[in-house]
Amino acid sequence: MSDSSRDTAEGAGWGATELGTYKRLMPTEVEKISWLDPRMLWAARNGVLASWFGDPTGRTRSRWVAQRAASGVPADKVIRRDDPDRFSFLVIGDTGEGDDPQYSVVPGFLKTGQDTRFAVLASDVIYPVGSADDYGTKFFRPYQDYQAPIYAIPGNHDWYEDLGAFMRVFCGDAPPLAPQPPPRVLSKAWLQKLLWHKPRRGDGQRLDATRRLRSAAAQQAVQPGPYWAIDAGPVRIIGIDTGLLGTLDAEQGAWLREVSQGPRPKILITGSPLYVDGAHHPCAIEGGGTVDDIVRDPAHRYVAAIGGDIHNYQRYPVQVDGRTIQYVVSGGGGAFMHATHTIPRVDIANVTEKDFRCYPLRGDSLAFYSKLYGRRLRLRRFFTLTEAEASAVVAERLEMPLTRAQQKTARITWRIRLVAGLLGAGRRPDRAARLRLPVRKIYTSLFSPSSATYSPPFFKQFLRLDVTPETVRLRCYAATGSHAQELDPPVEDEVTIPLV
Numbered sequence: 001m002s003d004s005s006r007d008t009a010e011g012a013g014w015g016a017t018e019l020g021t022y023k024r025l026m027p028t029e030v031e032k033i034s035w036l037d038p039r040m041l042w043a044a045r046n047g048v049l050a051s052w053f054g055d056p057t058g059r060t061r062s063r064w065v066a067q068r069a070a071s072g073v074p075a076d077k078v079i080r081r082d083d084p085d086r087f088s089f090l091v092i093g094d095t096g097e098g099d100d101p102q103y104s105v106v107p108g109f110l111k112t113g114q115d116t117r118f119a120v121l122a123s124d125v126i127y128p129v130g131s132a133d134d135y136g137t138k139f140f141r142p143y144q145d146y147q148a149p150i151y152a153i154p155g156n157h158d159w160y161e162d163l164g165a166f167m168r169v170f171c172g173d174a175p176p177l178a179p180q181p182p183p184r185v186l187s188k189a190w191l192q193k194l195l196w197h198k199p200r201r202g203d204g205q206r207l208d209a210t211r212r213l214r215s216a217a218a219q220q221a222v223q224p225g226p227y228w229a230i231d232a233g234p235v236r237i238i239g240i241d242t243g244l245l246g247t248l249d250a251e252q253g254a255w256l257r258e259v260s261q262g263p264r265p266k267i268l269i270t271g272s273p274l275y276v277d278g279a280h281h282p283c284a285i286e287g288g289g290t291v292d293d294i295v296r297d298p299a300h301r302y303v304a305a306i307g308g309d310i311h312n313y314q315r316y317p318v319q320v321d322g323r324t325i326q327y328v329v330s331g332g333g334g335a336f337m338h339a340t341h342t343i344p345r346v347d348i349a350n351v352t353e354k355d356f357r358c359y360p361l362r363g364d365s366l367a368f369y370s371k372l373y374g375r376r377l378r379l380r381r382f383f384t385l386t387e388a389e390a391s392a393v394v395a396e397r398l399e400m401p402l403t404r405a406q407q408k409t410a411r412i413t414w415r416i417r418l419v420a421g422l423l424g425a426g427r428r429p430d431r432a433a434r435l436r437l438p439v440r441k442i443y444t445s446l447f448s449p450s451s452a453t454y455s456p457p458f459f460k461q462f463l464r465l466d467v468t469p470e471t472v473r474l475r476c477y478a479a480t481g482s483h484a485q486e487l488d489p490p491v492e493d494e495v496t497i498p499l500v
Contacts (some may be wrong), residue, residue: 001288001318001382001451001488001490001491002484002485002488002489002490003490004271004478004490004491004492005360005361005364005404005478005490005492006361006403006404006405006492007405008089008404008405009387009388009404010492011360012364012387012389012457012458012459012480013456013457013458013480013481013482013485014364014387014457014477015487016456016457016480016481016482016483016484017410017482017484018482018483018484019456019481019482020104020106020107020172020336020481020483020485020486021107021345021455021483021486022100022103022104022105022106022486023100023103025103025106025107025141025142026100026103027137028142030098030099030100030137031098031099031101031240032214033034033097033099033127033128041500042127042197043129043160043197044128044129044157044160045158045197046129046160046196046197046335047156047245049182049195049196050244051245051359052192052193053188053189053192054188054189054313055243055244055245055247056192056247057159057243057244057249058243058249058250058251058252058286059249060162060163060177061163061226061241061243061249061251061252062233062249062251063177064163064167064174064177064225064226064308065225065226066249067174067177067247068171068172068174068225071172071174073224073225073297074224075130076229076255076258076259076268076411077219077224077225077227077228077229077231077255077259078224078229078230078231078236078259078294079151079223079224079226079228079229079231079233080231080298081117081118081152081230081232082249082355083272084153084232084303085118085119085234085249085464085467085468085469086233086466086467086468086469087116087232087233088116088117088130088464088466088467089116089117089118089119089120089232089237089464089465089467090109090112090116090118090119090462090463090464090465091115091119091122091269091306091330091462091463091465092105092109092118092119092120092121092122092330092333092463093121093122093124093307093308093330093331093332093333094122094123094124094309094311094331094332094333094334094335095121095124095138095139095158095306095333095334095335096124096125096126096127096134096138096139096334096335097127097138097144097335097336098134098138098142099334099454100454100455101335101337101453101454101458101460102138102142102335102460102483103142103462104334104456104458104479104480104481105333105334105335105460106143106385107459107461107479107486108342108393108477108478108479108485108486108489109143109402109479110146110469111487111489112462112477112489113138113148113170113464114147114422116148116464117148117232117271117449117488118148118150118151118221118230118232119143119146119150119151120150120151120152120153120239120269120329121150121151121152121153121308121328121333121351122152122153122239122269122271122306122308123153123154123155123156123270123271123272123308123331123336124154124155124156124157124158124269124271124292124309124331125138125154125155125158125166125169125377126139126141126157126158126166126307127136127153127157127335128157128160129157129160129161129197130154130157130159130161130163130165130166130170131161131165131199131203131385132158132164132165132168132203132204132207132209133203133204133205134165135165135204135207135210136207136209136210136213138207139169139219140211140213141210141213143214146219147216147218147219147423149218149219149220149221149346150214150221150434151170151221151228151230151239152166152170152223152239152341153226153227153228153239153240153241153269153270153271153329154166154226154271155243155245155271155308155309156242156243156244156245156246156271156309157178159243159244160197160244160357161197161198161199161203162177163199163226164176164177164199165199165203165204165207165332166226167226168204168207168224169207169224169226169243169340170220170221170222171221171222171226171360176394181215183348186361187199191252192457193480200315203362205252206495209496215375217488222411226237226241227240227241227252227255227256228351229259229311229456230265231499232467233467233469233500234264234265234467234469234499235260235264235265235266235267235268235466235467235472236259236264237266237267237268238256238259238260238266238267238268239268239269239270240268240269240270240271241271242270242271242272242283243271244281246271246272246299246309247284247285247286247486247490248283248284248285248286248291249285249286250285250286250287253285253286253287253289255464256285256291256294257294260294260297260300260302261299261300261376262301263301264301264328265301265302265303265320265472265499266300266301266302266303266347266464267302267303267304267305267306267307267472268291268295268304268305268488269306270283270291270303270305270306270307270308271307271308271309271469272307272308272309273306273307273308273309273310273314273327273329273331274291274292274295274306274327274359275307275311275349275351276314276326276327276329276349276410277314277342277343278343278344278346279348280292280347280348280349280350282371283404288302288390292305295325296320296321296325298320298323300402300473302325303325303326303472303497303498303499304325304326304327304328304472304474305325305326305327305328306328306329306330306463307327307329307330307331308329308330308331309331310329310331310338310479311331311332311335311336311337311338311366312321312329312331312332312338312339312340312358312359312360312461313328313329313330313331313357313358313461313476313492314325314329314334314340314353314356314357314358315356315357315493315495316328316346316351316356316475317355318349318350318351319349319350323373323408323413324497326474326495326497327496328370328463328474330461330462330463330476331464332359332461332462332463333460334460334471335446337360337365337368337458337459337460339366340358340359340360340361340365341362341363341369341390341394341406341423341424341426342364342367342424342425343358343362343367344366344368344398344419344426345398345399345400345426347459349360351401351477353398356417357476357492357493359459359461359476359492359493360459361391361403362391362394362398362403362425362426363390363391363392363394363395363402363403363404363455364387364390364391364459365389366385366390366391366393366394366420366423366425366461367385367387367389367391368457369387369423370384370385370419371384371385372384372385372392372453373423381406382419383419385419385420386410387409388408388410389416390412390425391403391404391411392409392411392412392416393407393409393416393417393420393425394420394425394426396412396415396417397420397425397426398426406492407450408427409458415476426482443492455481455484456480456481457480457481457482458479458480458481459478459480459482460478460479461476461477461478461479461492462476462477462479463475463476463477464477469499469500470498470500471496471497471498471499471500472497472499473495473496473497474494474495474496474497475491475494476491476492476493476494477489477490477491478490478491478492479494481482
């Protein structure tokens with residue numbers, strides 16, 4: 001097994017000597033998404049409109065579900081597979097930007113997943129707005145050689161065009177929804193509809209042609225809707241759709257409570273992680289209660305909850321009534337990297353830094369962003385930190401030991417401390433933190449999507465879960481863009497979850 005980032009800097013992808021073969025998989029021309037482009041921001045406006053005028057996701061989702069029910073989909077929305085008691089599957093989140101970082105994951109994904117029974121895409125299948133004609137280069141092409149079905153739950157970006165393309169691809173080529181009666185002129189609903197982003201005319205004309213890239217019988221799967229359950233071997237995997245704003249409508253909430261019943265061990269897949277960045281986000285359900293209430297109920301026997309949306313890997317082993325539930329963030333499948341160095345020292349739900357895991361390591365995240373800012377601001381000599389310097393200052397600010405096993409402590413100068421403070425490392429309330437550059441809230445919403453780089457290391461990841469009647473072994477595999485790690489993807493984290 002190759003070194004991981006926890007072993008050496010080379011294991012993190014720093015100083016890679018040979019670029020991976022992923023570029024051979026890419027189209028000759030790649031559209032690079034820039035969220036600094038006003039046209040891109042305007043196209044992706046529906047999330048903002050939903051927060052201003054009210055979220056229509058629940059009503060639209062109910063119409064999709066009703067349409068699928070009319071076509072004969074079982075009311076329980078459970079996919080009953082014939083997997084044996086021992087099998088494996090993959091989970092990959094937030095994939096679809098169609099550029100180097102997404103394609104860099106593919107060789108390791110295929111190698112690690114060659115004996116798996118299926119894969120699950122957890123959130124944001126297609127950026128920027130879930131358009132049908134983007135599925136060719138951002139879904140069918142990259143995963144054309146994965147010889148098993150792929151199921152998916154939508155993320156907020158897939159909802160920016162009211163989920164039409166997602167339903168066509170994953171839900172039996174569902175036809176468009178029937179038009180709704182127009183709202184009263186000058187009403188709040190009328191203004192929202194007037195401003196609402198809609199698919200461009202003619203979108204989807206290339207979809208039938210690109211479907212051929214995944215046309216083998218072994219690759220086919222039709223799911224009952226945007227949320228579903230899969231009975232696979234000894235476990236039930238439940239995928240929920242958290243829409244534009246990260247919540248559940250009452251109808252889906254009632255279904256979730258129903259399919260969570262029974263003694264079968266369960267794994268939740270959600271577009272909105274329940275623990276992330278050192279904070280708890282239980283995910284509200286319309287009408288009362290939360291998703292995490294359902295997950296924590298011992299009668300439901302959840303053993304893990306895996307969420308996308310945040311573009312890195314995090315794991316929180318939370319003790320609940322004498323048992324451990326693994327809360328996982330897995331959104332590093334291809335989109336721009338969300339920083340981990342801004343995560344404060346973890347102390348939540350009795351999970352401490354000793355128990356917490358993340359990828360990229362905080363030091364690698366800080367080094368990545370220091371290089372990014374140095375390049376963008378043309379202040380490379382000031383901002384750029386080596387991985388050793390970044391790891392040392394993060395350890396100092398969070399008062400924890402160095403994470404990398406074979407690393408010597410670098411000398412920490414005033415410049416290193418200042419850069420770490422400006423870039424939000426550890427979020428300590430010091431003078432530099434008050435001057436902090438926008439790496440978190442403003443940066444996440446506007447500038448962080450532009451942190452995508454097109455040369456290694458990329459710090460991408462995916463999960464493999466190996467299921468037996470007694471356990472689920474969860475492993476987080478890294479994809480850095482280097483050739484050596486394509487051939488032997490490093491394991492960044494591993495945990496064995498008991499089912500009995």
